[in-house]
Amino acid sequence: MTRYAIRILAVIIALGVWHFASTMKIDFIVSFKNIPSPLVVGSALGDLLTSSKFYVHILVSIKRICIGFVLACLLGIPIGILMGRSRFAEDLILPYIEVLRPIPAVAWIPLAILMWPTEESSIIFITFLGAIFPIVLNTIHGVEQTPEVLVRASQSLGAGKGAIFWHVVLPGALPSIVTGLAIAMGVSWFSLLAGEIISGQYGIGYFTWSSYTLVQYPQIIIGMLVIGLLGTGSTALVRRSAQPFLRWQVKGR
Amino acid sequence: MAIVTALKKTDPLPAAAQPAARGRISIETVSVVFGRGEASHLAVDRAQLEIPAGQFVCLLGPSGCGKSTLLNSIAGYVEPATGRIIVDGVRVERPGPDRGMVFQQYSLFPWKTVRQNIEFGPRMAKKNAAEIDEIVMRQLEMVGLTAHAAKFPSMLSGGMQQRVGIARALANSPSVLLMDEPFGALDAQTRTLMQENLLGIWNEVRSTVVFVTHDIDEAVFLADRVIVMSTAPGRLIADIEIDLPRPRTLDTFTSSAFMLLKKQCLELIRQETMRGFHQVQGGHA
Ligand SMILES: Nc1ncnc2c1ncn2[C@@H]1O[C@H](COP(=O)(O)OP(=O)(O)OP(=O)(O)O)[C@@H](O)[C@H]1O
Ligand SMILES: [Mg+2]
Numbered sequence: 001m002t003r004y005a006i007r008i009l010a011v012i013i014a015l016g017v018w019h020f021a022s023t024m025k026i027d028f029i030v031s032f033k034n035i036p037s038p039l040v041v042g043s044a045l046g047d048l049l050t051s052s053k054f055y056v057h058i059l060v061s062i063k064r065i066c067i068g069f070v071l072a073c074l075l076g077i078p079i080g081i082l083m084g085r086s087r088f089a090e091d092l093i094l095p096y097i098e099v100l101r102p103i104p105a106v107a108w109i110p111l112a113i114l115m116w117p118t119e120e121s122s123i124i125f126i127t128f129l130g131a132i133f134p135i136v137l138n139t140i141h142g143v144e145q146t147p148e149v150l151v152r153a154s155q156s157l158g159a160g161k162g163a164i165f166w167h168v169v170l171p172g173a174l175p176s177i178v179t180g181l182a183i184a185m186g187v188s189w190f191s192l193l194a195g196e197i198i199s200g201q202y203g204i205g206y207f208t209w210s211s212y213t214l215v216q217y218p219q220i221i222i223g224m225l226v227i228g229l230l231g232t233g234s235t236a237l238v239r240r241s242a243q244p245f246l247r248w249q250v251k252g253r
Numbered sequence: 254m255a256i257v258t259a260l261k262k263t264d265p266l267p268a269a270a271q272p273a274a275r276g277r278i279s280i281e282t283v284s285v286v287f288g289r290g291e292a293s294h295l296a297v298d299r300a301q302l303e304i305p306a307g308q309f310v311c312l313l314g315p316s317g318c319g320k321s322t323l324l325n326s327i328a329g330y331v332e333p334a335t336g337r338i339i340v341d342g343v344r345v346e347r348p349g350p351d352r353g354m355v356f357q358q359y360s361l362f363p364w365k366t367v368r369q370n371i372e373f374g375p376r377m378a379k380k381n382a383a384e385i386d387e388i389v390m391r392q393l394e395m396v397g398l399t400a401h402a403a404k405f406p407s408m409l410s411g412g413m414q415q416r417v418g419i420a421r422a423l424a425n426s427p428s429v430l431l432m433d434e435p436f437g438a439l440d441a442q443t444r445t446l447m448q449e450n451l452l453g454i455w456n457e458v459r460s461t462v463v464f465v466t467h468d469i470d471e472a473v474f475l476a477d478r479v480i481v482m483s484t485a486p487g488r489l490i491a492d493i494e495i496d497l498p499r500p501r502t503l504d505t506f507t508s509s510a511f512m513l514l515k516k517q518c519l520e521l522i523r524q525e526t527m528r529g530f531h532q533v534q535g536g537h538a
Contacts, residue, residue, distance in 0.1 A: 152330055153360045157425060158350035158377035167373070171364040248364045250407040 036218040044218035058226065060202040061192060064120075065234065068127030069188050076132045076184075077177060080139020084173070090140070101133045105191035109198050123195035123203070130191030131184035138180025142173030175249060178242040185238050189231040204230070275341060276428035276461030278304040278327065282336035285322050285487075296322040298486035299336070306341075306428070309455060309462045311472035311479045313518075319487025320465040321433050327463060328354050328431050340429060350374055353422030353460075355432040360418055361406040367417050368393070368402040374425035392420035395454055412443040419451065423458055430455075432464045436471070445503065448474055452501055473515050474501060481522050490525040493518055 015038050020026075022037040036044070048054040083090040105126050112122035146169045154164050196205025208223030285297040296319040304310050312320050325331040327338055329348040338345040340352065348354075353374075361370050371392050375385045393399040396416035406414055415435050422430060435451075436444040448471060455462060466472050472479045473495055481491035497510055505511055 147359070149356055149360045150362060152328070152348065153354065153356065153362075153421075154373070155330075155348035156328060156350065156352060156354040156431075157374040157421065159373075160377075163377060167362065167365075171362070174364075248405040248407065250405065 034217060036221065041218045041221050044216075045222050048219070048222060054207070057202055057204050057207040058230070061196065061204040062230070064124050064127055064192055064196075064203065065185075065188055065230075068124045068192070069131050069185060071124075071128050072131035072135055072184060072188070073181065076135030076180075077139050080136040080177075080180075081143055081170075081173075083136070084140040084143025085169075097133065097136060100129075101137075105130050105194040106198075109195060112195070113199065119199050123192065123200055126195040127188045127192045131188040134183040134187060135177075135180045138176050138183070139173060142176025142180075143169055145176070146172045171245075174242070174245060178239065178246065181238050181242070182235050185235045186231055189227065189234070193227060276304075276306045277341055278302070278429060278461060278463070279339040280304075280323075280327070280336070281339070283323070283326060283333040283338060284335045285319070285326055285331055286334040295486040297326070297333075298488045300487075300489050302480065302489060302492075304461060304463065307459050307461055309475060309477045310464065311476035312463060312465045312482060313467065313469065313472040313479050313522075314482030314487070315467060315484055318482045318484040320467075320482055322487065323482070324431050324433050324463060324465050327429070328352055350378060350425040351427055352429045352431055353425060353427035355415070355418045355422050355430070355435045357434045358411065358414070358438045361414055361421070363406050366403050366405055367398060367409070370406070370417055371421050371424050373421065378425065388424050392424050395423075395457065396420045396450070410443075411439050412447055415439065415447060416450070419454065423454070423460075426458070427460060429461045429463065430458075432462065434465055434467070437466070437468075444471070445506075449502065451475065452499070456500065469515055469518055470506065473497070473511060473518060474505060479518060481518070481525065483525060491518075491521045493521060 018035075019038050021032040022035045024032075026032045079093065083093055108126050108129060109122075112125050113119070116122035116125055150168050150172065151164055154168050159167065192203070193205040193208075196203035197209040200206050204223055204226055208220055208227070211217070211219035211223060280300050280302040283297060283300045284295065287294045287296055300323055312323065314320050322331060326333050327340070327345060329345050329352065345352075362373070365373065368389055372385050372389050375388050380388070389402075390399075393402055396419060398413060398416055398420070401409060401413065406417065409417065418435065436447045439447060452475065464472075464475060474497075476495050479491075479493045479495060480489055481493070482488065483490045493514075495514055497505060497508070497514065
């Protein structure tokens with residue numbers, strides 16, 4: 001209980017500092033001259049919440065995340081499993097991952113625009129790229145750490161290769177896969193924003209950046225907060241939906 | 254090594270419960286080598302052993318002598334470099350449900366409940382739901398864990414986990430039960446309880462048991478027969494018949510017959526170890 005009180009207090013302190021800095025127009029190292037105060041942002045938010053366009057921006061972003069993330073799961077988990085199970089597959093695919101993974105989403109944008117027929121598809125592609133690497137790497141890790149004793153135990157209980165995979169390898173890899181999915185969700189927001197800022201007419205990233213060019217400063221802050229909220233919320237959703245499958249992981253051992 | 258094949262059965266058994274002649278093991282000059290070339294290592298050296306059906310055999314030896322390796326080759330996890338192992342007339346080539354295995358620890362599927370762990374074998378054998386239910390109930394009752402069926406392994410004590418491991422292996426009614434230091438990670442009190450418990454269970458199922466341990470007390474208390482193994486290379490150096498009456502209880506540990514047998518074991522091991530020691534020394538002189 002007191003811990004929640006502390007958390008709420010922390011938020012209030014931040015709002016207070018922000019309010020003070022922006023109303024006093026502090027200009028020391030960083031400038032608050034053009035930064036709207038929390039109250040101004042709050043009233044702008046009130047206006048936005050009644051505008052359907054604002055929701056369209058949010059929904060477009062969520063749609064892109066969903067498509068990119070689901071595609072990354074559908075491709076990334078099987079690739080990770082394949083690489084974890086077969087040395088040949090690992091040797092074949094790992095060079096691509098090692099070369100491509102360090103390239104940030106922003107650097108992909110020009111190529112994505114050249115390669116994909118529509119702006120929409122290139123943004124989804126970038127979102128997908130952000131998500132797939134953590135998924136593949138964590139799936140490999142999970143699959144490779146299957147305890148040998150469990151494989152042996154299942155063999156002595158009459159399990160064949162297929163049963164070992166379903167009953168031992170996959171459930172054993174699940175915690176690591178879920179971690180990968182949660183990281184991937186964060187990274188895909190990251191990548192989506194990069195894509196939306198540079199191209200497109202919709203999306204919360206576009207909204208944030210266009211607010212700057214339109215000199216609607218309160219909207220910038222609202223856009224940022226919405227992005228933060230959506231990122232945290234979607235990551236929590238990933239972890240929450242995996243929870244029923246991980247009930248066996250009792251803490252404290 | 255002289256092979257003692259005399260089978261001792263002192264428990265009064267009703268005629269119907271007489272063991273079926275399943276679980277006969279022949280280990281024929283089995284050697285196991287790990288690694289290749291320069292780095293190769295002889296873990297088991299020409300092991301020769303006949304185990305009649307229904308016998309409780311303890312494989313006793315110091316750490317690293319190759320007990321697990323020999324057991325693993327009966328289980329089919331490890332392939333012998335020479336020789337062969339035959340169980341009920343069939344050569345061992347891979348692991349199978351006719352040879353149940355109990356490991357030292359952490360071998361339960363952590364993501365399956367106690368019940369799901371026990372029913373894994375019967376499910377693999379494609380038994381129908383009613384049969385599986387019956388088997389699971391019987392196994393749970395036998396190891397006294399009926400009340401814990403819905404728990405995950407991480408919620409159980411070490412001793413309970415090992416009982417689940419035993420129940421899981423026995424759910425397939427294997428002809429041979431292989432146990433690799435199953436009580437090695439338990440505290441002394443729990444271990445003694447588990448030993449008695451195991452003998453009770455074995456009295457019901459009467460499968461052949463090969464039980465690996467480095468604890469002489471445990472070996473003498475449990476076994477019909479103790480096979481002693483030496484280190485580097487792993488050789489079977491002694492075969493001792495344990496004719497203590499059954500059922501064995503806590504009192505068995507303090508009986509003079511137990512003490513005498515234990516002393517004999519210790520002396521035999523000492524003699525054999527000394528002989529090996531002198532041979533090695535002689536070889537280098
Ligand atoms: N997979 C393996 N690869 C290489 N060497 C191995 C392997 N397994 C066992 N060994 C070696 O074979 C020898 C016998 O090992 P083993 O595990 O059978 O001994 P053990 O008698 O069961 O010992 P402990 O009581 O410690 O379990 C040891 O020297 C060990 O290092
Ligand atoms: Mg061992």
